[in-house]
Amino acid sequence: MKMAKEHGMLVTYALGSCIGVCLYDAKIKLGAMVHIMLPLNMETGRTNTMKYADTGIRETIKRMESKGALRSRITAKIAGGAKMFAVSGGGALGNIGQRNIESVHMCLKRESVPILKEDVGGGLARTLLFDVSSGMGCVRCYGKPELII
Amino acid sequence: MAIQNYNELNSLELDALKEIGSIGTGNAATALSSMIGKQVRIEVPEVRIMGYNEAIEWIGGPEEITAGVLVRISGQISGIMLSVQQLDFVNLVLGSMLNKHVEDYDGLHEMECSALVEVGNIMISTFINALSGLSGISIELTVPAFTVDMQGAIMTVPMAEYGGQSDYIMTIGGDFVCEGKKTPCRLLLSPEIRSLNYLLGKLGVSSGR
Numbered sequence: 130m131k132m133a134k135e136h137g138m139l140v141t142y143a144l145g146s147c148i149g150v151c152l153y154d155a156k157i158k159l160g161a162m163v164h165i166m167l168p169l170n171m172e173t174g175r176t177n178t179m180k181y182a183d184t185g186i187r188e189t190i191k192r193m194e195s196k197g198a199l200r201s202r203i204t205a206k207i208a209g210g211a212k213m214f215a216v217s218g219g220g221a222l223g224n225i226g227q228r229n230i231e232s233v234h235m236c237l238k239r240e241s242v243p244i245l246k247e248d249v250g251g252g253l254a255r256t257l258l259f260d261v262s263s264g265m266g267c268v269r270c271y272g273k274p275e276l277i278i
Numbered sequence: 279m280a281i282q283n284y285n286e287l288n289s290l291e292l293d294a295l296k297e298i299g300s301i302g303t304g305n306a307a308t309a310l311s312s313m314i315g316k317q318v319r320i321e322v323p324e325v326r327i328m329g330y331n332e333a334i335e336w337i338g339g340p341e342e343i344t345a346g347v348l349v350r351i352s353g354q355i356s357g358i359m360l361s362v363q364q365l366d367f368v369n370l371v372l373g374s375m376l377n378k379h380v381e382d383y384d385g386l387h388e389m390e391c392s393a394l395v396e397v398g399n400i401m402i403s404t405f406i407n408a409l410s411g412l413s414g415i416s417i418e419l420t421v422p423a424f425t426v427d428m429q430g431a432i433m434t435v436p437m438a439e440y441g442g443q444s445d446y447i448m449t450i451g452g453d454f455v456c457e458g459k460k461t462p463c464r465l466l467l468s469p470e471i472r473s474l475n476y477l478l479g480k481l482g483v484s485s486g487r
Contacts, residue, residue, distance in 0.1 A: 142340035143430025146438050166438055213435050214348045214423035225438050254431030256341055271343050271427055272384070 130179045130189050132161040132196065139259040146226035148182070148209035148233050148249070149257035152189055152242065153264050154198035160261035163189045165209075167225070168232035182232040190240055205242050206266045206278050207233055208257045210249040226250065246278040280475040284327045284448045292325050294483040299323035299450040299467070301412060302405035306465055307454055309404040313397060314374035316456055323452030333433055333447050337362065337464070340430025343383050345391075347398025348425075348435060351406065353418040355473035358436040359406065361398035362429060362464040367454075370461055371397050383426045395424045405465055413480040436468035448474070 131139050139162040141149040148165040163185045170181035178184040194200060210230040230249045237244055248255065248268050256269040266278040281287060287295070303323045311318040326336065334340045345363040350356075363371075365382070368390075372378045375393050380386060386394070399422040410417045425432065437447050451465040469477065 143334070143428040143434070145427070145431030145434045147431075147434055166434070211431070213427065213431055214346075214425055252425075254428040256428070269341075 130163045133261040134159045136262045142256050144209035144255045145211055145213045148207055148229045151206045151259040151266055152203050154202045155264050156202050157197055159198050161189050161193050162259055168228045182236050186236045203242050205237050205244045206246050208248040208255050208268050211251050211253055248278050284446045290483050291478055294481050295325045295450055298409055302408045303452045305404045305408040306401035309400050319455040321453040325450050327446050327448050334430045337429050342429050344429040345426045346432040347395055348423045349402045350420040354415045355477055357469035357473055359402045360466045364462050367461045395422050
């Protein structure tokens with residue numbers, strides 16, 4: 130999880146089935162980016178809570194609030210959740226991206242954080258950049274023009 | 279006692295895995311050599327246990343575009359095996375098999391992709407065959423899947439699959455040297471942790487616990 134205030138660029142590289150969640154309080158220009166790897170934290174005693182959608186998002190919002198963000202002002206932009214390999218026979222492998230997307234949607238809804246824009250699913254990896262001064266997100270993808278979110 | 283995390287492996291167990299890597303990669307190199315009709319040597323294979331960021335740095339940066347062939351392992355052990363094919367390797371294969379040269383990954387069409395999948399598949403299968411013969415474990419493989427994308431994202435596939443068990447990834451494999459030129463073809467075996475315990479038990483090196 131990375132956080133920046135007023136200026137700075139938050140970047141997370143090469144999101145495959147993972148999801149980059151940008152949380153932003155526009156009033157005080159506080160932005161945070163968390164890299165979600167898995168949908169649910171089902172482990173006990175895990176030290177790294179940030180890689181799971183449920184605990185990662187909750188913890189990030191908590192840390193933003195301690196820096197002065199107001200929950201009612203926080204908005205989200207998300208990208209990622211691709212299916213990297215089309216494995217025949219399905220299995221959990223192909224579904225992680227989709228499960229991540231669903232879990233992130235659910236967790237943001239539960240925390241009443243609206244999603245302003247998203248670029249999820251598909252079969253290509255993404256690099257997500259988030260400009261804290263403007264609240265603009267940018268998605269970089271192999272073989273495609275950059276997408277502003 | 280079984281291990282819970284990759285970094286609990288002791289030096290004896292790591293040596294056993296290195297041996298697996300050595301035999302597997304050796305067999306895969308022989309297969310590659312007969313496919314492309316050139317001499318292929320291997321570098322000393324490594325067993326690496328890495329955190330996510332370290333793994334990305336090791337493979338050469340997150341956004342670098344690369345081709346990857348992935349095969350899922352099931353049967354008595356489960357895991358993922360990846361063949362990461364960087365451009366030098368791609369051209370080595372295409373040059374020898376199809377007499378073609380590509381400047382970048384955009385130059386890969388159906389025929390080229392198919393050749394790369396097959397080479398990856400054969401190398402992976404050979405590796406697994408060697409592993410299976412050595413340990414007496416029966417292993418099944420899925421049909422290979424192929425992608426061209428940022429290598430950071432390709433590496434996250436095994437990480438996400440086993441991320442719930444560990445914050446680390448274990449890779450067994452090595453580089454090839456063809457005609458005196460080091461060609462970074464990386465064969466990576468990422469076993470699931472329980473399977474790793476089973477494998478070590480079968481190899482008779484986990485008795486000290």
